[in-house]
Amino acid sequence: MDTDLNLTQHISNRFNEELEGVRNLALNMGGLVEKQVSDGLKALLKAKSKLGEKVASSDYKVNAMEVDIDEQCTLILARRQPAASDLRLVISIIKTITDLERIGDEAEQLGIYAIKLADDNIKPSQFVELRHLGEHVKGMLHDALDAFARMDVGAALATIESSATLKEEYDAISRQLILQMMEDPRQIKNALSVHWCARSLERIGDHSENICEYVVYLVKGRDVRHVSLDEMKAELEE
Amino acid sequence: MTQVAEAPDIHQVIKETVGSPYTEKPKLSTRNVDVFYGDKQAIFDVSLDIGNHEVIALIGPSGCGKSTYLRCLNRMNDTIPSCSVTGEFRLDEEDIYAKEMDPVLLRARIGMVFQKPNPFPKSIYDNVAYGPKLHGLAGNRAELDEIVVSSLQKAGLYEEVKDRLNASGTGLSGGQQQRLCIARTIAVSPEVILMDEPASALDPIATATIEELIDELRQNYTIIIVTHSMQQAARVSQRTAYFHLGKLVEVGDTNQIFTNPQHQLTENYITGRFG
Numbered sequence: 001m002d003t004d005l006n007l008t009q010h011i012s013n014r015f016n017e018e019l020e021g022v023r024n025l026a027l028n029m030g031g032l033v034e035k036q037v038s039d040g041l042k043a044l045l046k047a048k049s050k051l052g053e054k055v056a057s058s059d060y061k062v063n064a065m066e067v068d069i070d071e072q073c074t075l076i077l078a079r080r081q082p083a084a085s086d087l088r089l090v091i092s093i094i095k096t097i098t099d100l101e102r103i104g105d106e107a108e109q110l111g112i113y114a115i116k117l118a119d120d121n122i123k124p125s126q127f128v129e130l131r132h133l134g135e136h137v138k139g140m141l142h143d144a145l146d147a148f149a150r151m152d153v154g155a156a157l158a159t160i161e162s163s164a165t166l167k168e169e170y171d172a173i174s175r176q177l178i179l180q181m182m183e184d185p186r187q188i189k190n191a192l193s194v195h196w197c198a199r200s201l202e203r204i205g206d207h208s209e210n211i212c213e214y215v216v217y218l219v220k221g222r223d224v225r226h227v228s229l230d231e232m233k234a235e236l237e238e
Numbered sequence: 239m240t241q242v243a244e245a246p247d248i249h250q251v252i253k254e255t256v257g258s259p260y261t262e263k264p265k266l267s268t269r270n271v272d273v274f275y276g277d278k279q280a281i282f283d284v285s286l287d288i289g290n291h292e293v294i295a296l297i298g299p300s301g302c303g304k305s306t307y308l309r310c311l312n313r314m315n316d317t318i319p320s321c322s323v324t325g326e327f328r329l330d331e332e333d334i335y336a337k338e339m340d341p342v343l344l345r346a347r348i349g350m351v352f353q354k355p356n357p358f359p360k361s362i363y364d365n366v367a368y369g370p371k372l373h374g375l376a377g378n379r380a381e382l383d384e385i386v387v388s389s390l391q392k393a394g395l396y397e398e399v400k401d402r403l404n405a406s407g408t409g410l411s412g413g414q415q416q417r418l419c420i421a422r423t424i425a426v427s428p429e430v431i432l433m434d435e436p437a438s439a440l441d442p443i444a445t446a447t448i449e450e451l452i453d454e455l456r457q458n459y460t461i462i463i464v465t466h467s468m469q470q471a472a473r474v475s476q477r478t479a480y481f482h483l484g485k486l487v488e489v490g491d492t493n494q495i496f497t498n499p500q501h502q503l504t505e506n507y508i509t510g511r512f513g
């Protein structure tokens with residue numbers, strides 16, 4: 001029997017407000033991180049060094065939000081000693097924002113590479129391989145945040161499922177870059193830059209997957225980390 | 239105790255107990271328990287096992303029947319004329335409500351600690367010695383001394399009172415009085431200890447001492463504790479049973495109940511939502 005995750009029915013209105021407040025902050029942080037990733041990718045693919053600088057210099061906002069939300073969660077734990085779904089909400093927020101902060105760091109990396117790209121006069125065409133991977137990762141992050149906002153286990157599982165293709169795309173890019181490097185060793189430096197960006201994107205996908213796992217924990221109370229998708233589905237069907 | 243259940247649709251909301259009310263080789267086993275005060279039904283068809291050496295917490299809002307259920311276990315409700323109890327109660331396979339069961343002996347086997355510390359207006363020594371004397375558990379003074387000292391030690395009180403065993407029990411602090419009552423209960427070597435909100439009148443330090451004690455007592459006794467403090471239930475018990483309007487809604491591992499309860503009513507209660 002599923003229990004209802006209604007945040008607004010506590011006897012204490014203040015508690016309702018505190019939980020709603022911290023959840024909204026986490027969603028805002030998600031929005032900001034999503035923008036950072038999107039801008040970082042755009043700067044990279046279109047060689048916009050200004051936009052790259054903006055992304056790199058905005059990471060502090062994400063970090064500040066993480067610290068703030070952590071503090072609010074600590075206060076809720078200290079003051080309210082939440083249980084059951086409330087406890088799971090606070091725990092999943094604490095964990096989600098850690099992943100969001102790391103996604104922010106990866107977005108910052110994309111921004112930094114966009115600046116480098118312009119400085120080194122690397123042609124953006126060398127980065128186009130990343131476009132498909134980047135769009136996929138952006139979509140995953142968006143879906144993960146959406147699943148979190150709607151507490152939607154089905155959407156979370158679908159997002160986790162899509163990470164398999166992400167791995168394939170990442171491996172394909174790696175193989176292609178190795179070929180390039182073997183064919184023309186002068187390309188090694190550029191190819192490594194592209195690879196680092198691909199790596200950042202792949203990490204963002206991983207963090208998005210983690211967020212989806214927290215959504216499952218939040219809604220179902222099941223910890224589905226470190227298990228295969230099939231095991232996950234089987235466990236949730238129990 | 240005239241708390242009674244109301245709300246006519248309760249049978250629709252709580253059709254059967256969720257979770258795992260039964261255990262293998264239970265110390266106490268109850269089946270289909272109904273309790274009436276006059277024509278008001280206070281408990282509806284409760285079936286629950288309590289395992290050996292386990293601490294089980296009974297939680298639920300006021301008037302949910304948890305204290306009534308607890309009091310049935312050592313026939314404390316016998317003393318209330320309007321109260322009628324039906325169903326099966328077994329202590330190690332023995333019928334608690336059998337004609338040949340002497341309630342006084344039963345209460346020595348299933349002891350009780352109450353919400354407010356209620357030491358006898360006697361010396362600390364006599365408080366603890368009273369039960370063993372009554373049941374003839376000590377052959378001589380030395381044996382009685384031994385029982386009193388070891389009971390006070392098990393209750394974690396001996397070091398604080400060893401120099402004043404002849405002082406009045408009522409002169410102790412609240413927390414000490416409660417531990418004295420626990421010493422009095424364990425002096426007759428019970429198998430089960432019932433605790434009805436044993437720490438609700440105590441400060442946090444005395445509460446922590448009692449909770450620590452409960453954990454130690456579990457080695458030798460089976461403990462059933464009624465508490466309004468959710469954190470206390472979460473801290474001291476291995477299993478938790480949630481009562482609501484006279485029905486047993488959910489029973490499960492305490493860790494599961496407090497992180498992922500299965501029934502909406504349990505969830506609402508432990509998270510402080512409107513039921």
